[in-house]
Amino acid sequence: MANLNEREKQISRGFHVSAVMLLIVLALVMLATLFIYTTMRDMYRHDLQSTEYINRIEAEINNININILKLEGGFPDKQDYLQNVGNSFQIINEQEAKWEKLGTKVGFTTAKRADILAKRYNQAKLYIKAYDEKLLLMQSYMPKLATGEMTGKDMMAFYKDMLDFYTQEVSPIQSTATEMIKAVNDINQLIGEDRLTSVAYNHGIIQDIVILLIIVSEIAVEAMRRRTIRRQRELEVQAHEIQVAGERLEHSKEKMFDIALTNILTGMKNRYALENDLADRLETDQFNIGVFDLDNFRAINDTYGYEFGDEFLATIGEMLNAEYSNVAEIYNITGNEFCFIFHDDVPDSQAQRISDKIRITMTTPIEISGVVAQCGASGSIYHYLPNDSLNVSSLLIKMDTTLHNAKRNGGNMVYTVNSL
């Protein structure tokens, strides 16, 4: 039984542990999902801003170039163009500051990619600076442009010089700066793609964990189920065994009881059975009871031996049973003494008559193994009324006393207890 409790405890502990584990893992999965979501959101914002700043820088470089080309082409409003160039560089500086503040490292970026991005950005920035410096050198041409004093051939030569300087020294730097800043954007985009892949990968892993968890818990539940069923079957088997054992015990108890209440020789109920049957009736019932005894039965034992005597008694018992069991309950209370409790439907007068018949039956000559023997018989009959006796013993003493009176007065008679 202790073993069983231990096992039940084990099973319930198993359920608790798996429930707690499940909760923990679910919580972790939720946290991980939340983490991925927030990181993705930050990444998205970061990439959006980064792209915005870089695009603006690229646009401003183009803007500067357009203004410079207008200057080269001798368009009017030269100061406006210069002003525009200055403004554009101002904007570029602002965008650069914003970009640098944004930083390159946000979730799901490999350090290598971040380094590559930082390197390319740095080079792009330096080329933009170089472009600015070259344009400052170009401004040495500006005062002459501003005065507008030149004419004809001088003017032509001046513009040619300025154009040469632009194409030979400024333009390559401008195009390199543009290419570099485009490259920064490309890397940004690749990082974005990297991140998406990475997010998908991480998400996939979490999914895998969840699925594995489901499988494991399925298996665990299945194992628990089988274990519980097995346990239940064991219990059923045990209960059945207990029931069988109980039945057997009951059976042997009954048997023992039967044995205790039966006269071994005649197979009839004995004195204990009489006491058992009668005890409860003494206070409440009225009934007719008769006690009969073979007269001088000892002579038969002495003459033919105990075996013969036993056989003789058994035969008498059988006869009594055969003839009177329908009118009375018959007990073989001692060796040759029989007690009859008449059924309630047998009237008093009839009981009296039946008593005589019983006495006569008991005196029937009996043949055993070729030897015929006969004994006289006496009896006492008593019409019992409620509370006549305190117990069965005192009742029997009354009956026996009357019986012995009958024997003393010659035997072969039935005396009535009341008649005394």
Place this chain on the structure above:
Amino acid sequence: MRKKNKRFFSMLMAGTMALSFLTATGCSKEEPRKVAVIPMSTSADYWKTLEKGARDACDELGIEMTFEGPNDETDIDSQIQYVEKAINNKVDAIVISPCDYELVSAVLDKAGNSGIKVVTVNSDASSDAVLSNVATDNDCSGAIVAREAMKYANKDNSVIAMGHLQGNVVCEARIAEFVTTIQDANTETAPKLLDTVYCQNDIDDAKKTALNLINSHPELSVIYTTNELSTIGACQAVEEKGLKDKVSIIGFDSSEKEISYLRSGILKAFIAQSPYNMGYLGVRYADKAIDDDTLPYYVDTGAFLVTPDNIDEQTTQLILYPDKF
């Protein structure tokens, strides 16, 4: 029994889903693009810098790169073999610095016909397969040098160009605009232009030629040399004569030796190209070509005049040592 089956199928389904997720997350990578970068030679620092640029671009774009080429810049046959190899390897694009404008064209045509995108860097080829050329504009270099040369010479002086190899396309291109610019300059202030001389792309020959020029032209104030070896030879001549204040060398390319001559004042300036940017932009354009984007036919990566005044500036350092940034 039915219940058992149901359970079994739910497990089976879960297992299949798990597997599909694992495969979906594990097998989503595409084949990387393959680009063959073929320089004129793999030995000089110049080409190693070009390789760095190409490598950086490949790293940024996730491209698989090979960098193979002849040992000698004149080994055209060997370079053609490398192009053949790239075609056989079914690369997506070839970035090449052709050893010869005409002789490498046939094999580049073949590459183009096999669907391989071709971008030339540093030098060009006549092939129609070339989608874009990323290089220093040699005309511009000559003009820039001419402008600088006139700072060291007046009408009483003379200037001269010493080409590294007569008839070489690059050499002649570098000289042509120098000559034109000096000739077109204001006749009142411009120095006299002497006839171009050549050395045999050899330091000793360059030194000898320079010494001859110095000896025979006492009014000579500027020698323009068109590559690294001719520049070093000319510097050795001026150093030997101790005439660094009288004869100014303006050279080409940016080797460590030249940089030290610049710092010692013998070399007044040199034109630095940007092999890093050539490699870098060459690969980027090749990548765009694979996407069938339209490319500029020609990109000038610039000729940067490096002088003792600007050599320590950040932007000059960026050109000379791109790897530091």
